[in-house]
Amino acid sequence: MPHRAVRGPLSGARAARGRVFVDLSTAFVAPSYSRQASLTQAQLVDNTENLALPYIMPSQSQKHVTHNEALRALDAVVQLAVADKDLGTPPSSPDPGARYIVGAGPTGAWSGHASDVAAWQDGAWAFYRPIAGWLAWVHDESRLYLYSGGGWTEAPGGGGSGLVPKGAWSDAATYNAGDLVEHEGHVFLSNADGNIDHEPDATTPGSTAEWTYFSIVTGGGGGGGGDVNPVSLVGINDTADATNRLAVSSPASLFSHEGDDHRLKINKAAAGDTASVLFQTDFVGHAEFGLTGDNDWHVKVSADGTAWHEAIVVNRATGAVSLPNTAGGGGGGRELLTANRTYYVRTDGNDSNDGLSNSSGGAFLTIQKAIDVVGGLDTSIYDVTISIASGTYTTPIVLKNFVGAGLCTLACSSGTAVIGVTGSNAIRGTLITSRYRLGAGIRIQTTTSGSCIYLEKSALQLEGCEFGACASVHVVLDSAWCYVLASYTISGSAAQHILASTGSQFIYLGGLTVALTGTPAFNPFVSATIGSVVRAAGLTFSGSATGSRYSSTLNGAISSGGNPNYFPGNAAGSVATGGQYA
Structure with a gap:
């Protein structure tokens, strides 16, 4: 699109062709695409201070050119009303004299002129840089905008409705319902269409068939305040009705504080009524929260706006x-x-x-199912027992954390429950912070591979269980803790009975008996390594075993009272690389 050739007053007949760029913030008609940073004294003399209109200079040739440039500038910026303020690309076929506020990221002929006023004059674009305080009416929005120096923003009271001039009051005066009318310093809302038979009464607040009276009080510093009191219906870009007396159609609504706080209140008449917030899609309700039908707090949802389902209820008395x-x-x-x-x-x-009754129709089939159900509880201060009937259970067990301070005990009430697993650890716990106990009547054993108990950063209490034949180690602790609170039995061999590693602790309560049957084999019976501790003083071992008695390495410590023959076995124990046996 072409740009109009310019002849400016600073250099007589200006030969260069280009866009007209009037930088009114520096009072200069710029002959190039760039904004001039400063003006010489001569330049200030050649142009008016505010609109940068060129003066006709003495002895100047082609005075009509300078005069016409000034007229074009006045035609562009006086009574400024633009077609649009958001376009970044010039329209392809603008009307003569059409004006626009250039939007963000402009391209083409408008490039580099964001927020400037672009005017299509004489077949080319002329640009006028605004000064703070300029006002422009935007036709496609029917709103008034103010230039603040940093950009265009909607002017206070810049909406398209405004106040209707009061004119001459007579029986013939005609107003539309919803018109705001100023009279004697007050504002009135017209309640009826057509003729008005009397002037608004500026002294009696209230509403008649024709007028609703309210006052608007404005404050300084751009702030404002006042009252609209009373008004029966208010519609903001929407139509209010008898049920929805305040109707707002808007991309967003803002309720802000004055001072410190801001509280939105929804009040109902009685407990059985509803005070809630309803969320709709195409005016069909799908979610609601509030006091619905009582004084508890409810959250409910609906697929069709008719059938509702309670999601959350908070008891008003307890908070439960x-x-x-x-x-x-x-x-x-x-x-x-x-x-x-x-x-x-x-x-x-x-x-x-549900696992709550000791019958085939009530009990669980697997121990893991019971562990999973306990993992979903809040035990508060109460304990849970998993009562396992005699028989063999071959599914590996993975301990789960639960909420609460309770203790979960796995025990067999009658006979022996065998946890016998092939190719895996029988019981495993990782990052378990909940309290678990392995109680009486439980025998643990593995075949092919896997340990009986494998704990990582977890804790477990042992109380009266039995360790059978194991493909790996009876108890492996990796940064874990194990506490033995009651006597127990060892009936099968393993690579080791106890392996405590990486800062673990295996602690026996004094005075207990560890009974060995059938001469099981270990190598060694107990091992402590990498800063781990095994405290086993004051025990009684009945029966015998084969293999080395202990191993303490890498700053591991075994406390037994110092007797080298204390632990079961038929070979001496060993201490190396900072290990301790005392």
């Missing part, structure tokens, strides 16, 4: 939270125990049962 439609019992989520709990596991059970 329930999730009525979430699987898990007790109102949903984690069940909070209010008493000790027992789950039952039987070889004829079923993992689809």
